[in-house]
Amino acid sequence: MDSNFVTTAFDFEGCKIVKNLGIVRGIIVRSRNVFANIGASFQTLVGGNITLYTELCEKTRLDAFELMVQHAEEIGANAIIGMRYDANEVMQGVTEVLAYGTAVVVERK
Numbered sequence: 001m002d003s004n005f006v007t008t009a010f011d012f013e014g015c016k017i018v019k020n021l022g023i024v025r026g027i028i029v030r031s032r033n034v035f036a037n038i039g040a041s042f043q044t045l046v047g048g049n050i051t052l053y054t055e056l057c058e059k060t061r062l063d064a065f066e067l068m069v070q071h072a073e074e075i076g077a078n079a080i081i082g083m084r085y086d087a088n089e090v091m092q093g094v095t096e097v098l099a100y101g102t103a104v105v106v107e108r109k
Contacts, residue, residue, distance in 0.1 A: 001069050005079035005106070012079065012106055019105040021077050026067025026099045029090060030060045057097075061085060064099040077103035 011017065064085070072080050083101035090096050 001073050001078060001080075003069070006065075006069065006083050006101065007079075007081055008083050010081050012081075015079075015106040015108055017079075017081070017104045018107050021072070021075050021103040021105065023100060024068050024071040024075070024077070024080065024103040025101075026064040026069070026071065027096060028060050028064045028067065029094060029096045030056065031094045060095070060097045061099070064097045068099040068101065072101075072103040075103055077105060079104050079106045 005012070068080065068083075080101040081104055083099065086098045086100070088096045088098075
C-alpha cells in the first residue's frame, strides 16, 4: 500500500470508498536503553532538542505505522482513513505507541 493512501481524513478526493474493512492497528512497545538515557542526560544540560529521544520516537512511530499498513494489506485494504497515533507509558521507561485507522478499499471515481 502506498503511504499516499493513508490519511487522517475520512475520504480521498477523487476516490470512493467501496468497502469498509474495519479498524487496523500497529502496536509497538519500546523501552529506552541505558546508553540513550545517559546521552540524553548530557543533551539536557545544554538544552534544546534531545535528538536521541526524538530519533527513538520517530523510529517507534514509523514501526507502528508500517505494522498498521501491513495489517491493512493482509485483510485486503488498499487505503486507511482516519489514521491516528496514541502513546501510553506502560511502566517507567516503557512506552506503547499505537497507530490505528480504518482499513478500506477505494476506487478512483
